[in-house]
Amino acid sequence: MKEPNRVPIIRVWNLLLVPVQxxxxxxxxxxxxxxxLGAIHTGNVEGxxxxxxxxxxxxxHLCAVLTRLAQAASLMGTRTIVCGMSAEIALTIQTMGLELGAVQTALSLEQAFERFGVRAPEGEEEDRPVLESDLASSVAKGESQ
Amino acid sequence: MSSAYDQLLSLLRRYISQINAQNILARAIREVGIEKHQVSEAHLGELASKLEPSLRLFLRPAALASLQSELGSIGRPSAPLESISLAIKQEADIATARAQARDMCEKLGARRMTIQKLATVVSELARNIYMYSHGGTLEIHHAASPTSSLTVRAVDSGPGITNLDDIMKGNYKSRTGLGAGIRGTKRLCERFDIKTSPAGTTVEAEVAV
Structure with missing residues (x-):
């Protein structure tokens, strides 16, 4: 049977964004x-x-899954950055003494993109980024219409 | 906002991310033709059927079935959760065990960090049962005294762990990750006892609430 919940892989310019969920x-x-790895193989993937x-x-287990994915990507010349880790998860991983191997981490998606040289366009840096809470409140508004 | 809505959201939240849970629920409520604050237990059946197509996108059949059975029990008075017992046979059981551990912690009003600790301990022990034996059981007990604590007991009748001493000392690194998982679990617990023999393995791990 085909599993319905495949994790999406989103191409953003020359980066691959994988929202693991x-x-x-x-x-x-x-x-x-x-x-x-298939997507990396097709070429033009910087990170x-x-x-x-x-x-x-x-x-x-999940640490090992992420580490192995990053290692395999590294073998194909692609650097991996993990972002969006909650404080509770970070503390738990640290207490357990788990290692994410050579995987680099960034606090937010924006910072991960910046590490790969993606920046907000000139003049828009003052803009407040859209947060999950904004989206949530727009959902609430949409619903009361 | 109704308490039925809150219950629905917290249930969905254990299976999918916050943003997805809110969106899916908002859509289902719209389809039923009511407002968020009007959601009551009377709407649960209708909401469940509206939620299903969206949930299919995010959940595997086993997880979907588990969520739906939980949906059915919303609004019914439940006995205070003092202990739960789960059979661990297939991989989907690990996710169920994690979700139940989180549920139990939430009912006890545990802090987020405690929830994270206990759910991680449960996840590690359940995965060990799944990977290294033909199945076993996982129990979670709550003790209110002398201090409030949760004890996870994982029992399997697998072949046992032959190099336990090496694993606990950190001399052993498996490709599958058993070593780091079991050592890490011990670090998360106030108390961690493991007994292993060729007849099976029993782990008792205690987390303070």
């Missing part, structure tokens, strides 16, 4: 790795951004 079982992890905002828990 949902339950990442062995099958999903394998699918994700194959899909990402891989794994956004873990959508995960509420990262255990040693």
């Amino acid at each position: 949902g339950e990442l079982g062995d099958t999903q992890a394998e699918d994700l790795k194959r899909d990402v 891989l951004v794994l956004d873990v905002t959508g995960l509420w828990l990262i255990d040693s």
Whole structure:
């Protein structure tokens, strides 16, 4: 049976953005790795951004999944940055002594993009970035119409 | 905002991210033709059927079934959760165990960090059962005294861990990650006892609430 919840892989210029979310079982992890490496193989990919905002828990298994994905990408010459880790997750990983291997981390998606040289256009730097809370409130507004 | 709405949102939140949960729920409520604050237990059946197509996009069939069975129990008076027991046989059971651990912590009013700790401990122990034995059980007990704590008991009848001493000392690194997981679990706990033999493995891990 085909698993319906494949993790999306979004191409943003020459970067791959993977919003890791949902339950990442062995099958999903394998699918994700194959899909990402396939996308890297097609060429013109400078970097891989794994956004873990959508995960509420990262255990040693998930750490290993992310690390292996980054290692495989590295073998193909692509650098990986993990971003969007919550304070609770970071503390848990640190207490457990888990290692994310050679994976680099950034606080936010914006910072991850900046590490790859993507910047907000001139003159728009003053703009407040759109936050999840803004989206949430716009959902609430949309609904009361 | 109704308490039924809050319950629905917190249930969805355990399966999908906050933003997705809010969007999906908002859409379902719109489709039913009511407002957020009007959501009551009477709408649950109708909402559940409106939620299903969206949830299919995010959840595997096993997780969807588990969510739907939880949806069915919203609004019914539930006994105070003192302990739960779960069979761990397939990979989807790990996610269920995590979700139940989180649920139990939330009912106890635990802090976010405690929830994270307990759910991680449960996740690690459940995965060990799934990966290294043919199945086992995982229990979570709450004790109110002398101090409030949660004890996770994981029992399997697998072949046992032959190099436990090396693993706990950090001399052993497996490609599958058992070593780091089990050592890390111990660090998250106030108390961590592990007994292993060729007849099976029993782990008792205690987290303060």
